[in-house]
Amino acid sequence: xxxxxxxxxxxxxxxxxxxxxxxxxxxxxxxxxxxxxxxxxxxxxxxxxxxxxxxxxxxxxxxxxxxxxxxxxxxxxxxxxxxxxxxxxxxxxxxxxxxxxxxxxxxxxxxxxxxxxxxxxxxxxxxxxxxxxxxxxxxxxxxxxxxxxxxxxxxxxxxxxxxxxxxxxxxxxxxxxxxxxxxxxxxxxxxxxxxxxxxxxxxxxxxxxxxxxxxxxxxxxxxxxxxxxxxxxxxxxxxxxxxxxxxxxxxxxxxxxxxxxxxxxxxxxxxxxxxxxxxxxxxxxxxxxxxxxxxxxxxxxxxxxxxxxxxxxxxxxxxxxxxxxxxxxxxxxxxxxxxxxxxxxxxxxxxxxxxxxxxxxxxxxxxxxxxxxxxxxxxxxxxxxxxxxxxxxxxxxxxxxxxxxxxxxxx
Amino acid sequence: xxxxxxxxxxxxxxxxxxxxxxxxxxxxxxxxxxxxxxxxxxxxxxxxxxxxxxxxxxxxxxxxxxxxxxxxxxxxxxxxxxxxxxxxxxxxxxxxxxxxxxxxxxxxxxxxxxxxxxxxxxxxxxxxxxxxxxxxxxxxxxxxxxxxxxxxxxxxxxxxxxxxxxxxxxxxxxxxxxxxxxxxxxxxxxxxxxxxxxxxxxxxxxxxxxxxxxxxxxxxxxxxxxxxxxxxxxxxxxxxx
Numbered sequence: 001x002x003x004x005x006x007x008x009x010x011x012x013x014x015x016x017x018x019x020x021x022x023x024x025x026x027x028x029x030x031x032x033x034x035x036x037x038x039x040x041x042x043x044x045x046x047x048x049x050x051x052x053x054x055x056x057x058x059x060x061x062x063x064x065x066x067x068x069x070x071x072x073x074x075x076x077x078x079x080x081x082x083x084x085x086x087x088x089x090x091x092x093x094x095x096x097x098x099x100x101x102x103x104x105x106x107x108x109x110x111x112x113x114x115x116x117x118x119x120x121x122x123x124x125x126x127x128x129x130x131x132x133x134x135x136x137x138x139x140x141x142x143x144x145x146x147x148x149x150x151x152x153x154x155x156x157x158x159x160x161x162x163x164x165x166x167x168x169x170x171x172x173x174x175x176x177x178x179x180x181x182x183x184x185x186x187x188x189x190x191x192x193x194x195x196x197x198x199x200x201x202x203x204x205x206x207x208x209x210x211x212x213x214x215x216x217x218x219x220x221x222x223x224x225x226x227x228x229x230x231x232x233x234x235x236x237x238x239x240x241x242x243x244x245x246x247x248x249x250x251x252x253x254x255x256x257x258x259x260x261x262x263x264x265x266x267x268x269x270x271x272x273x274x275x276x277x278x279x280x281x282x283x284x285x286x287x288x289x290x291x292x293x294x295x296x297x298x299x300x301x302x303x304x305x306x307x308x309x310x311x312x313x314x315x316x317x318x319x320x321x322x323x324x325x326x327x328x329x330x331x332x333x334x335x336x337x338x339x340x341x342x343x344x345x346x347x348x349x350x351x352x353x354x355x356x357x358x359x360x361x362x363x364x365x366x367x368x369x370x371x372x373x374x375x376x377x378x379x380x381x382x383x384x385x386x387x388x389x390x391x392x393x394x395x396x397x398x399x400x401x402x403x404x405x406x407x408x409x410x411x
Numbered sequence: 412x413x414x415x416x417x418x419x420x421x422x423x424x425x426x427x428x429x430x431x432x433x434x435x436x437x438x439x440x441x442x443x444x445x446x447x448x449x450x451x452x453x454x455x456x457x458x459x460x461x462x463x464x465x466x467x468x469x470x471x472x473x474x475x476x477x478x479x480x481x482x483x484x485x486x487x488x489x490x491x492x493x494x495x496x497x498x499x500x501x502x503x504x505x506x507x508x509x510x511x512x513x514x515x516x517x518x519x520x521x522x523x524x525x526x527x528x529x530x531x532x533x534x535x536x537x538x539x540x541x542x543x544x545x546x547x548x549x550x551x552x553x554x555x556x557x558x559x560x561x562x563x564x565x566x567x568x569x570x571x572x573x574x575x576x577x578x579x580x581x582x583x584x585x586x587x588x589x590x591x592x593x594x595x596x597x598x599x600x601x602x603x604x605x606x607x608x609x610x611x612x613x614x615x616x617x618x619x620x621x622x623x624x625x626x627x628x629x630x631x632x633x634x635x636x637x638x639x640x641x642x643x644x645x646x647x648x649x650x651x652x
């Protein structure tokens with residue numbers, strides 16, 4: 001501000017000099033009086049307020065720079081620089097350009113694809129119709145996708161510039177906020193239901209310990225042991241629920257990171273060696289040669305194989321061995337790597353197979369309890385694999401064991 | 412890939428047809444989703460809305476039928492164009508059925524949620540609905556992208572849906588045997604499960620139609636494999652606890 005006033009004063013220096021000279025003349029001839037001082041001050045003020053010619057010049061040159069810069073800017077680069085999914089389309093609602101974020105979020109959108117065919121939700125249809133028909137220049141709607149993972153967007157559509165016949169859709173991801181709310185509700189619903197059983201049993205034992213078993217050291221020791229097991233179970237359950245909720249919080253993976261499956265699976269086997277020894281199970285490896293890398297998140301994939309291998313050691317204990325194999329699976333529709341964990345235990349009855357990835361679905365409540373299962377392990381596995389665009393195939397025959405095969409796409 | 416016609420109005424008409432199909436698809440997906448949500452969350456208000464929304468699909472189907480007949484009469488289309496139009500008629504009929512099935516699920520909400528039901532009853536149904544809806548979504552995505560080479564997933568998923576339905580059927584029968592008071596809600600849930608399984612079948616039909624539109628051939632026939640509920644019986648003694 002001070003600089004602005006200074007510039008203005010400098011630009012009006014001749015006017016000011018004239019004013020000062022006038023004041024000096026008046027002073028010389030008549031001595032200073034209020035009649036002279038006030039006009040002089042007014043002159044100074046007017047000079048300061050006069051819009052500056054120099055300023056106008058600099059504004060013009062700035063506009064020129066901007067024009068040169070914008071001419072060089074391609075719309076494609078601008079779209080790529082936007083972090084939110086952005087789709088540019090023409091009057092017939094055909095996609096002209098989609099940025100990388102849009103590809104990552106929606107997949108399978110190529111230039112030439114018709115937008116209303118891809119975004120079929122009624123609210124998206126009305127949004128596109130109203131913007132394309134020109135009744136409104138821009139509009140915003142909330143759009144949610146349920147499958148394969150739940151995502152919520154605030155979508156704004158508007159026309160680009162004047163007479164370009166191009167339009168733009170920008171998706172602002174609101175999933176996080178939405179999910180935090182849901183997570184709370186789900187967590188409470190799941191947790192309260194599943195935590196009640198161990199809690200009821202602990203409460204029962206406390207009552208017994210204070211009453212009938214007050215003076216019975218043998219029973220006391222036994223009851224305390226049971227109570228400890230129950231609290232351990234509650235702790236595991238809370239851990240699993242939390243990690244499931246955390247997974248649900250971030251719907252899709254950050255692209256660009258690669259995971260070495262050989263190294264990951266090796267370290268899973270090492271970390272579960274004590275459990276395998278305890279259960280008298282030997283773990284055998286059958287890895288393909290060559291690099292075995294897939295895009296993904298190492299920690300999450302580690303958890304997948306850990307859960308699967310842990311299940312194999314626990315529930316396939318009677319088979320005495322577990323076979324972990326990694327092979328290139330290029331036969332299907334998309335190239336990828338198959339990691340298979342095969343046990344030789346009792347197997348899973350056919351009617352349970354489609355459902356065992358559901359939360360808290362247990363084939364046999366008793367076995368699950370004794371093996372310290374929470375009923376969430378496979379649910380977590382499925383969640384992580386969905387995020388990796390991977391497939392879980394379960395094969396089992398009663399009496400012959402079970403095989404859990406994970407197909408991870410390589411591209 | 413669509414070729415360009417000398418009369419661009421014809422292109423416009425074909426485009427309009429596929430746009431209407433997509434809009435119907437979006438409506439059908441939304442209806443099924445909301446019907447299942449209404450069931451799981453015991454929300455009769457949402458169920459009411461689903462029942463009302465069915466009219467939109469009926470209207471859509473009538474419009475597509477009319478438009479398609481007019482186009483055939485006016486343009487006398489051949490080859491791909493004719494398949495496109497006949498395909499639109501068939502897909503819209505399938506989508507209209509999907510809407511009806513969703514509506515039927517919504518209608519049962521009040522009866523099922525009358526008493527307090529354990530959540531485990533609904534969990535299986537929700538998983539089944541997710542499978543069927545994924546099927547429908549992916550099939551309609553193929554309709555948009557026309558990449559029929561990837562359509563093999565449809566058969567796999569159909570098998571999954573059938574297996575899930577069979578398992579759910581068995582589970583519901585078990586609940587009924589445990590406690591006669593479960594019979595009312597479980598019977599309704601059985602119908603809901605059947606409806607959702609049918610939605611998966613309609614999605615498969617649509618996939619076959621799309622394959623036909625794009626390639627001109629019928630999708631290669633595979634061994635028939637349906638659900639196995641026709642063979643399920645649960646022994647009269649309640650399962651040992």
